[in-house]
Amino acid sequence: MFASRKSTCKTALLALSAGFLLGGCGGETTSSAESSTAVMSQSSGLVSQWVDPFIGTANEGNTYPGAVLPWGMASVVPQNIDFANDKNSAAYVFGKPYIYGFGHMQLSGVGCPSSGALPVKITTGELSLAQKDTRSRYSRELAQPGYYRVFLDTFGVLAEMSATTRSGISRYQVPAGQTNFIFDLALNQGETKGGTITHVSENRVEGFQAEGNFCDAGQMRKVFFSAEFSKPAASYAKFESPEFLKAAKRVEGGKYEGVHFSYDFAEATEIELRVGISFVSVENARENLKVEQQGKSFAQIRQSAAQAWEKELSVVKVQGGTPENNTKFYTALYHSLIMPQTYSDVNGEYLSMDGKTVRKAEGYTRYSTFSLWDTYRTVHPLITLTHPKQQTDMLKSMADMVHDSGWLPKWELFGMEAATMVGDPAVPVVVDSYRKGLTDFDVEAVYGAMVKAATQTEPFNHMRPGLKHYRELGYIPQDDRGGEGKDFGWFNGIVWGTVSTTLEYNLADWNIAKLAEALGKTEDAKAFHEQSLSYRKLYDEETGFLRPRNVDGSWMTPFNPLDRHWDIRWEMSGGPGYVEGTAWQYLFFVPHDMPGLIDIMGEEQFIARLDESFDEFYFDMTNEPDIQYPFLYNYVAGKEYRTQEEVRYAVDKYFTTSPWGIPGNDDAGTLSAWLVFAMMGFYPDLVGEPSYQLALPSFARIDIDLDQNYYPGESFSIVVDNFKDTHRYLADKKVNGEPLAAFQLSHDAIVKGGTMTLTTSQYREVK
Structure with a gap:
């Protein structure tokens, strides 16, 4: 789709006796700050050397190559999209010819335009604010965990970026003559633009910029910032943004204004820009910057960022893989640990869900940006296993949302409920974590919010539109879903995808039943478990699909199981009755009752339809609804080898080490965590x-380090005997020397620690 104008620069970490060093790619010219370093070979032992942040920056993966810390609030990101004239879900798309600036807060992999706050442009020569005069062709890109570098060819500027959790730092090598830095609050990635400059001096600018209206949800928040230069400017001035931007949605109390700083250097010079951000106040942004950066050089901050990533990534260590698989794996793990993002400031303060009250997180980090319809499937189960401290803080964050608003989140963004997507996706996240031993949060309050969302039909329940019919009929009818699809909105009660939403509610209800059982609420457990099986009313024996049904029980006609157009106002939003998919991609979406579905379909038909979904390429690895399909053969004895085949095929075919290496929107790390x-x-x-x-x-x-503050074991290892490319089937499996009969592994077996030994074969055999 995009012409490549440069080769992706592979990550290279360098070593000093202190631990980490900085360096460029072979054959490239390094800056003076890097000239004394040498490129570390990929036998260094550092797992972060395998991360390539350019993976997923094409093919609508919507990742970015900028500098960010694990779960960081701030990120310094190159923007090669013209936000003045284009709307895009990514700040950076590999192969685009110009860089327009560098933002300081970015979402990873999401499918709607948002974020990109506080874009800063740098130019040389006479000052001009026109877009065509502030963009630059670029080259010599390098991206590593916590670091990004690029040369702005048009202006002769070498730009480098790194980050702390709540702040960013940029270092520029600029030529002699006039250099200009431009902060334009009318430019960011989302549809809500504008802001206010509250303070400006010769080396500092402060204020806020609007963020929000995610996926047309209509809400916004202020991102406060405090930015300081290492040198005083020769001149500076506020400006009003160009007229063509004024059709954008303006933040209340904000303006389409900006500020520019100009310098006149007699010789080539290095200048730094440090930016702190906060969702609470300018004062907090200033404090975040001070606490996280004061007294530290660019090199020290970059080194700390590299160390932070190495620490989190090295929780999982792999051996015996190809260089390509090492890169795929650790880049996927890297992308899995970017979101959710830190929301509380260094003093613990954060803005509550009402958008007015400032609260304080005592002894934990308050997180934000919960893309739950996506991340409940893979990201949160992964963090639960590998980083239980962070997952526990995320559970506490969701409990905070309950205390603030009375509801669990659906798609929470910067303290706002965007209500994007369908189902009740926080429920499986909470229950999965709780049943795996993460219980240090207000579970009773959270359970109450679950029951409220699952039972309250009046007044309006934004968490579960269509709930009245769902509870009465067992499904949401296609001919009475709250309104016409063309009028759909996240808060108006119209249901997107009657079948899909019913199935998501079923899964949530099964999870509520399991939590109720754990809490001793026997009657609740029975009722919600019964409700979770209502998908059976949507199974049409004639067509063999889970099919949209009407109020009177008749089937929706016409019915095309391959249709994925126009269920709501967005093209390709899913066929009538389905969300971002087809009837094929929801046929097996009954994870909580797979044996029951197999019983309804019959084993032979179940396997035949599953085979057909892969053979005819109905299976869609680019999106969430069917990503569990390759693993479903394990439910039929003697067919487990097909899971081994299809998982291997998906890993090899759909994921690569190129910028096109993620098959679709990464959705806050969801596809990466799948990998x-x-x-x-x-x-x-x-x-x-x-x-x-x-x-x-x-x-x-594979060695997984376990956090013994949460789990009893020290580590869990997976050892594969006869590991060869020709040996693609499991012949035997043991955990701590004991045979494992089924093709399932319990979470308890992992977290107790020990070793799972797998024996492989080139033949399809089961023992």
Whole structure:
């Protein structure tokens, strides 16, 4: 889709006796700050050397190559999209010819335009604010965890970026003559633009910029900032943004204004820009910057960023893989640990869901940007296993949202409920974590919010539109879903995808039943479990699909199981009755009752339809609804080898080490976390159940360090005997020397620690 104008620069970390060093790619000219360093070979032992942040920056993966820390609030990101004239879900698309500036807060992999706050442009020569005069062709890109570098060819400027959790730092090597820095608050990635400059001096600018209206949800928040230069400017001035921007949605109390700083250097010079951000106040942004950066050089901040990533990524260590698989795996793990993002400031303060009250997180980090319809499937189960401290803080954050608003989140963004997507997706996240031992949060309050969302039909329930019919009929009828699809909105009660939404409610209800059971609420458990099986009313024996149904029980006609157009106002939004998919991609979406679905269909038909979904390419790895399909063969004895085949095929075919290497929107790390699980050889197909489906790993050995503050074991290892490319089938499996009969692995077996030994074969055999 996009012409490549440069080769992707592979990540290279460098070593000093202190731990980490900085460096460029072979054959490229390094800056003076880097000239004394040498490129580390990829036998260094640092797992972060394998990360390539350019993966996913094309093919609508919507990732970015900028500098960010694990779960960081701030990120310094190149923007090669013209936000003045274009709307795009990514700040950076590989192959675009110009860089327009560098933003300081970015979402990763999402499918709607938002974020990109506080874009800063740098130019040389006479000052001009016109877009065509502030863009630059670019080259010599380098991206590493916590670091980004690019040369702005048009202006002769070498730009480098790094970050702390709540602040960014940029270092510029500029030529002699006039250099200009431009802050334009009318430019960001989303549809809500504008802001206010509250303070400006010769080396500092402060204020706020609007963020919000995610996926047309209509809400906004202020991103406060405090930015300071390492040198005083020769001149500076506020300006009003060009007239053509004024059709944008303006933040209340904000303006389409900006400020420019100009310098006149007698010789080539290095200048730094440091930016702190906050969702609470300018004062907090200033404090975030001070606490996280004061007294630290660019090199020290970059080194700390590299160390932070190495620490989190090295929780999982792999051996025996190809260089390509190492890069795929650790880049996927990297992308899985970017969101959710830190929301509380260094003093613990954060803005509550009402947009007015400032609260304080005591002893934990308050997180934001919960893309739950996506991330409940893979990201949160992964963090639960590998980073239980962060997942526990995320559970506490969701409990905070309940205390603030009375509801669990659906798609929470910067303290706003965007209500994007369908179902009740926080429920499986909470229950899955709770049943895996993460219980240090206000579970009773959260359970109450679950029951409220699952039962309250009046007044309006934004969490579960269509709930009245769902509770009465067991499904949401296609001919009475709250309104016409063309009028759909996230808060107006119209249901997007009657079948899909019913199935999502079923999964949530099954999870509520499991939590109720754990809490001793027997009657609730029985009622919600019964409700979770109502998908059976949508199974049409004649067509063999879960099919849209009307109020009177008749089937929706006409019915085309391959249709994915126009269920709501967005093209390709899903066929009538489905969300971002077809009837084929929802046929097996009953993870909580797979044996029941197999019983309804019959084993032979179940396998035949599953085979057909892969053989005819109805399976869609680019989106979430059917990503568990490759693992479903494990439910039929003797067919488990097909899971091993299809998982291997998906890992090899759909994921690569190129910028096109993620098959679709990464959706806050969801597809990346799928890849992490698939390459480790186990997968949480039923979120809420503490077990995993087994497949064949992509490595000879995998070691997972366990956090003993949460889990009893020290580490869990997976060792693959006869690890060869020709040996693609599991012949035998043991955990701590004991045979494992089923092709499932319990979470308990992992977190107790020990070793799972897998024996492979080139033949399809089961023992």
